[in-house]
Amino acid sequence: MAHDSLLEIKNLMTHFHLHEGIVRAVDGVSFDVRRGQTLGIIGESGCGKSVTVHSILRLVPSPPGNIVDGQILLHRGGNGMDRVAVDLARLDPRGAEIRAIRGAEISMVFQEPMTSFGPMHTIGNQIIETILLHQEGVESSDARDLAIENLRRVGIPRAEQIVDAYPHQLSGGMRQRAMIAMALSCTPRLLIADEPTTALDVTIQAQILELLMALQEEVGMAVIFITHNLGVIAEVADEVAVMYLGRIVEQAGVNELFDNPQHPYTQGLLNSIPHIDEEKLPRLRAIEGVVPDPYEIPSGCAFSDRCPSFKPGTCDRAMPNLDETVSGHLVRCFLYSDVEEGLTEGENGG
Amino acid sequence: MLTQYIGRRLLLLFPLILIISVISFVLIQLPPGDILNMEVLRLRSAGTQVSEEEVEALRQLYGLDKSLPEQYWLWITNILLKGNFGTSFTYVKSVSEILAARVPLTAAVSVMTAIFVWITAVPIGVYSATHQYSLVDYFWTFVSFIGVAVPGFLLALIFLWLAFLWFDISAIGLFSQQYETAPWSWAKLVNMLQHIWVPIVIIGMANTAGMMRTMRGMMLDELNKQYVITARSKGLTETRLLVKYPVRTSMNPVFSTIGWMLPGIISGEVLVSMVLNIPTTGPVLLQALLNQDMFLAGSIVFILSILTVVGTLVSDILLVWLDPRIRYEGVA
Numbered sequence: 001m002a003h004d005s006l007l008e009i010k011n012l013m014t015h016f017h018l019h020e021g022i023v024r025a026v027d028g029v030s031f032d033v034r035r036g037q038t039l040g041i042i043g044e045s046g047c048g049k050s051v052t053v054h055s056i057l058r059l060v061p062s063p064p065g066n067i068v069d070g071q072i073l074l075h076r077g078g079n080g081m082d083r084v085a086v087d088l089a090r091l092d093p094r095g096a097e098i099r100a101i102r103g104a105e106i107s108m109v110f111q112e113p114m115t116s117f118g119p120m121h122t123i124g125n126q127i128i129e130t131i132l133l134h135q136e137g138v139e140s141s142d143a144r145d146l147a148i149e150n151l152r153r154v155g156i157p158r159a160e161q162i163v164d165a166y167p168h169q170l171s172g173g174m175r176q177r178a179m180i181a182m183a184l185s186c187t188p189r190l191l192i193a194d195e196p197t198t199a200l201d202v203t204i205q206a207q208i209l210e211l212l213m214a215l216q217e218e219v220g221m222a223v224i225f226i227t228h229n230l231g232v233i234a235e236v237a238d239e240v241a242v243m244y245l246g247r248i249v250e251q252a253g254v255n256e257l258f259d260n261p262q263h264p265y266t267q268g269l270l271n272s273i274p275h276i277d278e279e280k281l282p283r284l285r286a287i288e289g290v291v292p293d294p295y296e297i298p299s300g301c302a303f304s305d306r307c308p309s310f311k312p313g314t315c316d317r318a319m320p321n322l323d324e325t326v327s328g329h330l331v332r333c334f335l336y337s338d339v340e341e342g343l344t345e346g347e348n349g350g
Numbered sequence: 351m352l353t354q355y356i357g358r359r360l361l362l363l364f365p366l367i368l369i370i371s372v373i374s375f376v377l378i379q380l381p382p383g384d385i386l387n388m389e390v391l392r393l394r395s396a397g398t399q400v401s402e403e404e405v406e407a408l409r410q411l412y413g414l415d416k417s418l419p420e421q422y423w424l425w426i427t428n429i430l431l432k433g434n435f436g437t438s439f440t441y442v443k444s445v446s447e448i449l450a451a452r453v454p455l456t457a458a459v460s461v462m463t464a465i466f467v468w469i470t471a472v473p474i475g476v477y478s479a480t481h482q483y484s485l486v487d488y489f490w491t492f493v494s495f496i497g498v499a500v501p502g503f504l505l506a507l508i509f510l511w512l513a514f515l516w517f518d519i520s521a522i523g524l525f526s527q528q529y530e531t532a533p534w535s536w537a538k539l540v541n542m543l544q545h546i547w548v549p550i551v552i553i554g555m556a557n558t559a560g561m562m563r564t565m566r567g568m569m570l571d572e573l574n575k576q577y578v579i580t581a582r583s584k585g586l587t588e589t590r591l592l593v594k595y596p597v598r599t600s601m602n603p604v605f606s607t608i609g610w611m612l613p614g615i616i617s618g619e620v621l622v623s624m625v626l627n628i629p630t631t632g633p634v635l636l637q638a639l640l641n642q643d644m645f646l647a648g649s650i651v652f653i654l655s656i657l658t659v660v661g662t663l664v665s666d667i668l669l670v671w672l673d674p675r676i677r678y679e680g681v682a
Contacts, residue, residue, distance in 0.1 A: 059579060094587075094588055103583060115576040118577040118580075120674060134585060
């Protein structure tokens with residue numbers, strides 16, 4: 001365990017119990033988020049990125065979703081003896097403990113800036129609400145000043161007017177800035193950004209990314225950044241986890257991952273980015289096939305049916321473990337791990 | 351900006367009421383022959399001798415010998431300037447006198463029914479949506495289907511029968527016997543309040559059932575929206591976030607139907623009031639139409655239409671006040 005880790009997820013399993021069967025949306029995910037650092041999570045739609053981070057704040061709707069196993073340890077205090085950890089996975093999702101953490105210690109920015117504010121209340125009202133909820137001893141007039149200050153900090157012009165604006169009066173980019181202002185209003189130690197730039201156009205995207213990185217430096221918070229955009233992840237992340245069908249298939253430092261991708265899925269993702277400087281623009285190199293139906297996950301390695309390096313008799317028999325190949329570089333693939341070990345351990349990889 | 355909007359809407363009321371008055375008047379003139387034919391027929395069948403001269407005199411008295419526009423002018427100026435709605439032949443009383451007793455009661459029943467509908471339908475709808483597919487949700491779904499499907503007068507009959515069977519009471523009427531003809535007093539008001547819940551519950555049933563379903567549907571839509579998850583991610587308690595965000599948004603149809611609820615209640619109320627013998631305008635309207643007592647019928651239609659228009663105005667103003675999206679887009 002790294003000593004400066006803020007959030008430690010161990011073997012998290014979040015399953016959805018539906019009529020059609022059990023969807024293992026998150027199936028044994030482990031990672032650490034270190035103080036002040038950015039962990040990027042990438043993967044295709046439906047790979048469990050969002051469910052993983054929603055599990056952290058216990059926002060997965062239950063029923064049908066349940067955390068069936070694993071720990072989500074939030075470390076509080078310094079590095080010394082006063083260090084305590086809360087297991088978020090064990091808290092009552094409606095209880096006071098998790099509510100005290102939401103928005104205060106861990107806050108979240110969502111994908112759709114268009115709908116993430118309530119339409120009936122002003123931006124200011126919704127930011128002030130968060131401030132009053134978590135900051136004791138703040139009067140409502142002070143909270144208003146704090147809200148304006150927060151709006152100004154995220155680069156919103158005329159913040160003292162915008163504070164009284166309704167969400168539909170702002171553009172998508174402005175709304176996302178306001179969303180970030182709200183998320184940061186109680187100086188959280190961890191910000192979860194769930195595809196915060198996906199719905200924005202490219203120039204606004206770049207502005208929001210820059211803003212997030214600048215604020216991270218200023219506040220010193222850790223960030224979990226979810227995206228399916230590899231360009232974005234290269235820009236913001238320190239550490240990257242690649243997810244496929246509810247599991248991490250590869251995890252490494254951002255430079256290591258882009259220089260030395262090892263899992264065939266990661267390689268496929270990186271290859272699918274078109275390069276403009278190539279002599280003759282080739283066809284787009286997409287990964288073969290589609291993400292399998294959640295009820296028909298192939299036996300063995302979940303990626304085996306789309307994998308160009310598929311080894312019959314091995315990859316379809318067991319799930320490989322997430323093993324360290326180079327220092328700090330974890331890969332879940334039989335190309336790198338001991339086949340026999342993987343086969344005997346079977347499904348318990350992770 | 352809001353006052354400007356209200357002012358403009360109030361100005362628009364006048365042409366609207368004018369059109370309504372014309373339609374009401376046309377309604378009076380609609381039956382074949384004029385109103386006197388029916389009256390004369392009735393008098394003759396009762397054995398009264400009516401000579402042609404007397405008919406002609408009556409015709410002049412009611413202004414029926416004049417042209418239609420003149421008759422309309424006479425009718426509307428009488429209403430506006432003297433508050434005189436004409437005379438009812440069947441009741442042999444002035445229409446104003448009949449309505450003065452019944453319109454306030456109708457309004458009371460309507461308003462109280464509306465309030466009953468809201469305070470039952472909104473919480474149940476919210477609960478059903480937040481506990482979708484639970485036992486309670488299924489129970490209320492069942493109840494609401496029955497409420498929508500069973501006509502009010504049948505419910506009223508069943509209620510009367512059960513009240514008589516189990517408690518040996520007659521739930522008919524709005525007052526106990528000793529207060530029926532008594533002048534208004536505190537005791538009479540209390541007596542009315544003791545009786546009025548029966549028609550309110552029965553008339554409100556269908557509306558409650560419908561509103562419950564609307565509220566549930568709206569809530570289910572809103573509950574999955576991002577802003578609810580945002581509110582939850584801020585650390586709000588479930589109750590507080592529900593009331594502040596999705597419930598508030600889901601209230602739109604509740605407010606926008608205020609205007610339509612009034613005629614709905616009145617038309618639903620007619621048969622129930624007949625069965626329960628409630629002295630509201632509904633039964634009078636029905637009777638007036640059957641007897642071609644056209645001044646009475648036309649006046650009731652006129653007054654109820656005005657109430658509906660005013661109700662719609664009230665609901666529009668409430669909506670503008672409630673929903674900033676309407677306030678800033680539709681109004682400015």
